[in-house]
Amino acid sequence: MEIEILKKSDIDDTVRRQITELYKQLNDSMKQSPLHQILQEDNHIVFAMCTIEDQIVGIALMATYKVISGHRGMVEDVVVDKNYRGKGIGRKLMERLLEEARNRHLDSVILFSGHQREAARSLYKSLGFTLRDSGVYNLKLN
Amino acid sequence: MEIEILKKSDIDDTVRRQITELYKQLNDSMKQSPLHQILQEDNHIVFAMCTIEDQIVGIALMATYKVISGHRGMVEDVVVDKNYRGKGIGRKLMERLLEEARNRHLDSVILFSGHQREAARSLYKSLGFTLRDSGVYNLKLN
Numbered sequence: 597m598e599i600e601i602l603k604k605s606d607i608d609d610t611v612r613r614q615i616t617e618l619y620k621q622l623n624d625s626m627k628q629s630p631l632h633q634i635l636q637e638d639n640h641i642v643f644a645m646c647t648i649e650d651q652i653v654g655i656a657l658m659a660t661y662k663v664i665s666g667h668r669g670m671v672e673d674v675v676v677d678k679n680y681r682g683k684g685i686g687r688k689l690m691e692r693l694l695e696e697a698r699n700r701h702l703d704s705v706i707l708f709s710g711h712q713r714e715a716a717r718s719l720y721k722s723l724g725f726t727l728r729d730s731g732v733y734n735l736k737l738n
Numbered sequence: 739m740e741i742e743i744l745k746k747s748d749i750d751d752t753v754r755r756q757i758t759e760l761y762k763q764l765n766d767s768m769k770q771s772p773l774h775q776i777l778q779e780d781n782h783i784v785f786a787m788c789t790i791e792d793q794i795v796g797i798a799l800m801a802t803y804k805v806i807s808g809h810r811g812m813v814e815d816v817v818v819d820k821n822y823r824g825k826g827i828g829r830k831l832m833e834r835l836l837e838e839a840r841n842r843h844l845d846s847v848i849l850f851s852g853h854q855r856e857a858a859r860s861l862y863k864s865l866g867f868t869l870r871d872s873g874v875y876n877l878k879l880n
Contacts (some may be wrong), residue, residue, distance in 0.1 A: 597754060619806050628806050639804050655845040661801035662781050663814040664761050664770050666880075672805040694877070702878045708872040717873070725875035730850040731859070732874055733867035735836070738808070738845045 597685070599692045599705075602655075604635040614652040616647075622675045642669075642700075644692040646676075646685050653677040656689035658697065658705070666703030669693070674707075685722040686716070690723055708732050739827070742835045744785040744797075753764070756794040757787075764817045773802075778864040784811075786834045788818075788827050795819040798831035799845070800839065808845030813818075816858075828858070832865055850874050 602611070612631055619628055634641055640661065644653035654676040658669045671693060676685045697705050707725070709716045721727075744753070754773055761770055782803065788796035796818040800811045810811055813835060818827045839847050849867070851858045863869075 602780045615806075623807070626807060629804050629808060634804050634806065637755075638782070640780070641803065641805065657805050659803035659805060660799075661783065661803060661812070662771050662776050663783065663799050663801060664776065665765070665768060665815055666771060668801075668814075670803070673807055674761075694879075698879060701880075703878070705877045705879065707875050708870065709875060710872050712871070717875075718874045719866075723877065728850065728876050729854070730852050730872040730874045731868040732872045733849050733851060733859075733862045734870050735847045735865065735867045736845070737836075737839060737847065738843075 597683075597688070598647050599688050599691070600647065601696065602631075602635065602645050604632060604637075607631050607635065611652065614711035615655060616706055618652055618655060618677055619673070621678055623674070638705075642693055642696045644689045644696075649678065653680040654685040654689050656693055658693045660697075660702060667701065669697045669700075669702045670703040671705060673703060677700055684726055687719055687723070690719065696721065739825075739830070740789050741830050742787055742789065743834070743838065744773075744787050746774060746779075749773050749777065752797060753794065757797060760817055760819055761815070762795055763820055764815070784835055784838045786831045786838075788831055790822065795822040796827040796831050798828075798835055800835045802839075802842060802844060809843065811839045811842075811844045811847040811850035813847060827863070829861055832861065838866065876880065 642658040644656045645652050656674040657672045660669050709720060784800040786798045787794050798816040799814045802811050
């Protein structure tokens, strides 16, 4: 099992196909943004992935940006292949993102997690995340 | 009352001082990131501000980034001067951010709001935002 940070130069048809298929497990109907757009330099995305025998079995992204309240990381698009769950891959991906967050001197990292997703919640808590007394509001434009 | 988008070239000592003072109303103890860093080109921040007679009385920021699930806007640092609340300034700032979100073809806009903040919640709902069944998890690194 290897945890790596995907760079734009790593993208080829195999990577593209594997990530597209993996992401469908999170949301089959959603249009996916092209990888080369996500990894363009000025988009400031950290893209962690887990591979086992050349198969991508997990991904986790972190968008970084600077606002008045600080330099922030926002975790998005965390997916572990359904055949590889319960092996600590989600934790390893998150640890890699947090390592990168510290390297980049971020002030804080934020994520959303569904109230029903008990395993995810307990993972995030064990990594030191605390639940804020806030709701997540969403406006779909497209 | 004017709603404008602050650009890096608009920053001078007066703007810097007024925004610093205004932001202290949200959080007096928090270290504030310098404006020129927030407005650097590759940070992709939309910085809306409301001025009344050359006084900045409200701000709202939106960080934009692209992940697999789409091109997203994240609203942060919404502050209206305590002497100017209840005049619809928060709404006008949000409408300006959403106009910009549409111009930039974002897929969705997200924000957090404290469960206790009734006025804010009702504003966001009236703008079309819906509450997700998710919690906000935060990890402070600094």
